[in-house]
Amino acid sequence: xxxxxxxxxxxxxxxxxxxxxxxxxxxxxxxxxxxxxxxxxxxxxxxxxxxxxxxxxxxxxxxxxxxxxxxxxxxxxxxxxxxxxxxxxxxxxxxxxxxxxxxxxxxxxxxxxxxxxxxxxxxxxxxxxxxxxxxxxxxxxxxxxxxxxxxxxxxxxxxxxxxxxxxxxxxxxxxxxxxxxxxxxxxxxxxxxxxxxxxxxxxxxxxxxxxxxxxxxxxxxxxxxxxxxxxxxxxxxxxxxxxxxxxxxxxxxxxxxxxxxxxxxxxxxxxxxxxxxxxxxxxxxxxxxxxxxxxxx
Numbered sequence: 001x002x003x004x005x006x007x008x009x010x011x012x013x014x015x016x017x018x019x020x021x022x023x024x025x026x027x028x029x030x031x032x033x034x035x036x037x038x039x040x041x042x043x044x045x046x047x048x049x050x051x052x053x054x055x056x057x058x059x060x061x062x063x064x065x066x067x068x069x070x071x072x073x074x075x076x077x078x079x080x081x082x083x084x085x086x087x088x089x090x091x092x093x094x095x096x097x098x099x100x101x102x103x104x105x106x107x108x109x110x111x112x113x114x115x116x117x118x119x120x121x122x123x124x125x126x127x128x129x130x131x132x133x134x135x136x137x138x139x140x141x142x143x144x145x146x147x148x149x150x151x152x153x154x155x156x157x158x159x160x161x162x163x164x165x166x167x168x169x170x171x172x173x174x175x176x177x178x179x180x181x182x183x184x185x186x187x188x189x190x191x192x193x194x195x196x197x198x199x200x201x202x203x204x205x206x207x208x209x210x211x212x213x214x215x216x217x218x219x220x221x222x223x224x225x226x227x228x229x230x231x232x233x234x235x236x237x238x239x240x241x242x243x244x245x246x247x248x249x250x251x252x253x254x255x256x257x258x259x260x261x262x263x264x265x266x267x268x269x270x271x272x273x274x275x276x277x278x279x280x281x282x283x284x285x286x287x288x289x290x291x292x293x294x295x296x297x
Contacts, residue, residue, distance in 0.1 A: 073122045080116055088112055099134055106138035113138065117226045124275035127222060135218040142221050142245035144186055147209040148174055149246040154201035166194065187211045205249065219273045221245065223266065224252035230282045231255050234262065 074095035084092035090108035093101055106113055117123040127135075148171065155167040173185045192211055200206040208217045224231065225248050232238045234255045240247065255262050265281035266273060 073125045076122070077120060077126060080120060084116070085112065092116075095129070099131055102130065102134045103137045106134055107140065110138055110141055114222070114225050118228070122279075123226050124279040127226075127273075127275045132215045132218070135222065136214045139218040139221045142225070142249075143209055143214070143217055144174065145244065146205060146217075146221075146246045146249055147186060149244075150201075150203050150206045150209065154203055154206065158201065163198065166191075204253070205246075216271065220252060221249055223273070223278060224248040227252075227278070227282060230285070234259060234285075 078094050078096075081092040081094065088109050090105040091101075093105045093113070097105075117126055120126065151167050151171055151174075155164055155171075158164060158167075170188070170191050173188070176185065178184045195201070195206065196210070200210075207213065208220065225245065228243075228248055228251075231248070231251050232240070235251050235258070237251055240251075256266060256268060262281060265277045
């Protein structure tokens with residue numbers, strides 16, 4: 001069921017339907033747009049000739065930027081509603097949409113929402129403005145795929161029959177519909193306790209999939225998927241035919257391992273991701289040329 005209507009006092013959605021326009025920019029190319037936008041940020045509120053009408057002032061979505069910059073990128077994001085496919089099962093989430101509305105669309109259309117971020121000039125601003133709950137709901141299906149894939153890999157490595165039997169049973173449960181009024185089978189406490197006791201099969205991705213690491217995994221997955229093309233170049237895997245969510249995550253983790261500048265932009269040890277630093281890393285790589293992509297430690 002769609003989320004309930006917003007409570008009184010919340011900022012309402014834009015009442016003016018935005019015009020449809022093409023978006024072909026990748027996150028790597030956004031720095032040029034940022035430079036052109038600087039003179040405009042002193043006069044926010046107008047985007048491509050379309051004035052978005054709000055019933056209340058737009059709230060601050062993040063800290064550290066002036067309200068003009070916030071309005072600029074938010075207006076541009078809202079304009080993407082005009083290119084949101086009519087075949088989707090959920091509405092396009094506006095900057096002013098509630099967390100429940102974001103969660104509903106992220107759950108119903110995770111891949112399409114990620115694609116919109118890829119096409120958007122400022123994906124880092126969108127990611128910075130969203131809470132942990134939205135990020136975790138958005139990546140829930142990909143977490144399931146990653147867990148399944150790494151459990152299969154763990155089973156192929158282990159020679160212990162009891163472990164193989166237990167993994168087979170969990171994989172079978174993961175294919176069943178989620179039980180009503182119970183924790184999802186992917187979050188089964190007994191299964192995760194056993195996996196922890198087995199040191200996650202010495203698998204870092206299985207550890208990331210742990211129920212206690214949902215936020216960290218969500219951050220890794222969204223970075224891996226939204227900056228997919230950039231990471232293919234960074235890791236030299238442009239011709240890799242396998243491009244599922246697990247492959248994208250592995251590519252992102254490989255990039256963190258082999259590129260010191262990327263590690264500086266995305267420090268693994270921290271619980272918080274500076275999405276602006278990640279965006280600047282890729283933008284600077286474009287400006288400086290191919291040398292920025294060299295592997296280093």
